[in-house]
Every structure is written in C-alpha cells, then in structure tokens.
Amino acid sequence: MTLPASAPTLADIRAARDAIGGLVLRTPSIVARELSALAGQDVLLKLETLQPIGAFKLRGAANAISRLSDKQKRHGIGCCSTGNHGRAIAYAAARAGIRATICLSALVPEAKVRAIRDLGAEVRRIGNSQDDAQAEIDRLARSDGLTDIPPFDHPHVIAGQGTIALELLEDRPDLAAIVVPLSGGGLISGIAIAAKALRPEIRIIGVSMENGAAMHESLAAGRPVEVTEVPSLADSLGGGIGLGNQWTFPICRALVDQTILVSEEEIYRGIQALMGDQKLVTEGAAAVGPAALIAGKLKLDGPSAMIISGHNVDPDQFLAIASGQPVKIGDQTIRG
C-alpha cells in the first residue's frame, strides 16, 4: 500500500524537529522495571507527560504554527479538540502572539476546558460531539478567515508528532517495536513514517479503547467509518477519524502492523501500573500500552517503547484509581 503523495517524509520530520525546538521538550525515555519484567524485554516509557502542556500534542501544534504565513497569523487560528490539542494550540499560539479560538464538545471534562482558558485562548462549547465542534470552526474559518489546525489529519501536525520517533531511536537504535495510543492517528502516523524510514523492520502497534475505536474499525472496514462516542477513562482517544480523512487513514493502513483494543478495566489497571512502576501520573489514553501488556494482549519480541502520551487527568479520578477505588465514567462503574 502506498502513502498519499503529500504525506510527510523523514526529511519533513527532521525539519519539524528544528522548527519546534524552542517550544517543545526533548523528553526522556526511561526503563519501566516491572513492565520490563512482565514483557521479558526492556520496555521504555517515552515521557510526553513532561511537555509544557502535559501531552505530546504540542509537537504537532508548534510545527503547524511554524508553517503559517504572516497573513494567516494575523487572522488567528482555531481548532476543535477533546482537550490536549486545544491546550497545545492555545499554548503555542500564545507563545507566538497569535489569537486562538478553541471549540469543544460538552463531553470534554471541565478541568481541560479551564486549562485551555487559562492558557489565553477563547473557548466555545458546542454540541455533544467532535463533529458539532468542527462545524463551528468551519463557520469561523468562512466568516473570520481563521485557520483551522486539525488535531491529527494534517501533514504538518503528523510531521510534528513524528519527531518523537527521532528521539526514541537516538536513545535506543535497536528498538523492535513502538506501542502508540491510537485515536485519530496523527501520533502513530508520524512515528511510523520516521521510525520505518530509519529502521524498516520495526513494528508499530496502535492501542485504542474498546468503545469507539475509530481507526481500528476503519482499518477493518477498509474505509473511514463513523463510531459512536462513548465516555471512557481514555477520553483523549475519543472522536472519529473523519469520513473525509486524507492522510492518517492511508498512512495507518500502509504502516501500522497491529491494532489492539483494551477495556475500561484494563485501562484502569494500566494507570495503576504506571503509578506503581515509575510513580507516574497519567491519563487513561497514556496507559493503554501498559494495559495491553498486562492484559496479555501484547507480545513483545525485543526492546520496545511505549508512548506515555499525556497526564491531563481529573485529579480526583486519578487519586481514586491510584488507591484502588471504583470510578464512574458516564453510567458505567469501573473497578480494577
């Protein structure tokens, strides 16, 4: 299977690394002792939780902003997002002196909304899905000339996320696999392009939650399909891939070796495992790799890395999970 002609290349991802260097942290990868013992291989954790906004999405946002024209910068930028992309756009725009408008669905947790406002962006809450929020952004693009920076399906965003793989392979050139939380697929697409260009035999594995795994369902169907959005501990993995998806669907189809689904109980245990192993505070989306390993759904046959993608979790929810108490998500009660 071939990539779209306009898909980013290794050279684009290297250029992105230079462009975002002032704003984005080069994060460490640390060995997780207990997860490594369980896997029988070194398991490295790539700590994107340490980024200034607490998630990797700053990489893609910073790269997209670096590529705007002066005219686009004057009219401002915007996006709709389940949270971390919005934070990233708000933070990177404020640093660049650009106005940012973020549209969010009503399902996005209040803590994330407040965090975006605190970063200096205007927030509008619209409807109950990513699609409703996107319609409002499209309207602002037509009426105000705002530039929409999408959360995943954009070559500059994909190239920014791909910088993670450059760092990982510097740290461990012999990696056999990279395990990546998977939603719209911007993160895994960038990582797959860079990693496979540098190390063709590497395996790229995506992990999503069972309820509403849009890319997994789309890959199975052979075309982008819609999924129902369901509240999840991995709220950052919610939302569709877009029926008009141009880049991440074909890139995932060509380069992702395997996708795995994990249940809410398994995600709960993944969060506990990262807390127990390395005392990490993580959100559910970041814990799906450990969750798959602990559940026996992921087999690793060489040193592997897991992208610990973010830590923007409601503190009460995290504390409940860390201390083994049940948590309510929508109308489900999750126990470890």
Ligand SMILES: *Cc1c(COP(=O)(O)O)cnc(C)c1O
């Ligand atoms: C956005 C996000 C993901 C998934 O990234 P995609 O590019 O949409 O696949 C995973 N983890 C966190 C914390 C995120 O914010």
